[in-house]
Amino acid sequence: MxxxxxxxxxxxxxxxxxxxxxxxxxxxxxxxxxxxxxxxxxxxxxxxxxxxxxxxxxxxxxxxxxxxxxxxxxxxxxxxxxxxxxxxxxxxxxxxxxxxxxxxxxxxxxxxxxxxxxxxxxxxxxxxxxxxxxxxxxxVRGRPDPEGDVLVAVDGSGVGAEAVGFAFAAASARRAPLTALHAWHPHTGPADRAEPVPADAVVGWREKYPDVDVRTRLVEQHTRPALIEASRDAQLMVVGARGRGGFAGLLLGSTSQAVIQHAHCPVAVVRHTEAAGPA
Structure with a gap:
């Protein structure tokens, strides 16, 4: 076991x-x-x-x-x-x-x-x-929607592969859809760079988990409010963590604290290791 x-x-x-x-x-x-x-x-x-x-x-x-x-x-x-x-x-x-x-x-x-x-x-x-x-x-927090998606935050850095894998496994076990969400803002980067991020993040995982209905979302909004708002309709939110003291795609201070304290559903924090990706 x-x-x-x-x-x-x-x-x-x-x-x-x-x-x-x-x-x-x-x-x-x-x-x-x-x-x-x-x-x-x-x-x-x-x-x-x-x-x-x-x-x-x-x-x-x-x-x-x-x-x-x-x-x-x-x-x-x-x-x-x-x-x-x-x-x-x-x-x-x-x-x-x-x-x-x-x-x-x-x-x-x-x-x-x-x-x-x-x-x-x-x-x-x-x-x-x-x-x-x-x-x-x-x-464990909030009031998760039992019929909602598993929501995973992606940022295109590559260090969130463990979080994406965790989210796929969670969605498969729950028989729930998965939404990969990337929030961008004009102050953080151009739209043409942000546009492929959600789709790129799930490459390979779709083949490993063919039973999971995958949806991708690109939101023109700051990361913190975008994730909190999206969590209203989710049964689980998954975010990546970068080793000691940093979050992939999230600021360790304000954004991560906001997600952990204000999300409307449970939040899974998945730590980054050197090698990750679909087997």
Whole structure:
């Protein structure tokens, strides 16, 4: 069996939604599901057990174990036949997920967390994982259209081949159409250069995935609003990531954060490697 789908949970509603998506993704891939809750408190040298005057089921460790148990029950209820592993890992969430991603096919995280991350949109977590994770990262957010396309952003640079391949595989597994979108603006380049980009990006992949209905779109608009608007009718958006700290076709700061935080559907961030393309 291939590497499992990894889901990070913290007890929030969005992390439980990530479990739901993780179960579906594992089922589509024919692999297992690994649920991880990062337990940082042992590193803080605080008491983990119940307080002397509190209930026996109190304490930080019991609370953490409960978060993990709830997530595992939810996964098993959705698919009793799915192989589910749950781990209470000691460490800071970002580092734990990045480390575990080395043996995962996909990392799934929710859009908002609890605790000290309560006011933090998952954007920073996703950007961190996009730069350091060893596999694609799926951020669960918005209200995806279950009948919508898989949307992939293309920019003509060639470094987004992994993202295009991921998008084709996702569309094939979902039996959904795929839309390759390229946004251009007069300030960023002439139209005659932009025009072939979407078609060029899918060359080769059509033959590998002949079951996928492929559509290409060229939009005269800045990348950030074009992607956010297009995500309204999509069930999944896929963007490429360029190694440590850069996005193919996206600015790491404003555009990537905007897509991760404001897209109307889940966003998959797929990291670039040296060699990519249809086999």
């Amino acid at each position: 291939s590497d499992p789908v990894l889901v990070g949970v913290d007890g929030s509603e969005t992390s439980l939604a990530a479990v739901d998506v993780g179960v579906r993704e594992a089922r589509l891939r024919g692999c297992g599901l690994k649920i991880v809750h990062a337990f940082i408190w042992p590193l803080m040298h605080v008491s983990l057990g119940p307080s002397p005057n509190g209930p026996a089921e109190g304490g930080l460790r019991h609370q953490a174990e409960g978060v993990l148990a709830d997530a595992r029950r939810r996964a098993r209820a959705l698919d009793p036949a799915l192989e589910v592993e749950a781990e209470l890992a000691t460490g800071e969430p970002l580092g734990v997920l990045a480390g575990r991603s080395r043996r995962a096919s996909l990392v799934v995280v929710g859009s908002r967390g609890l605790g000290r991350f309560s006011a933090l949109v998952i954007g920073s977590v996703a950007v961190h994982l996009a730069a350091h994770a060893a596999c694609p990262v799926l951020i």
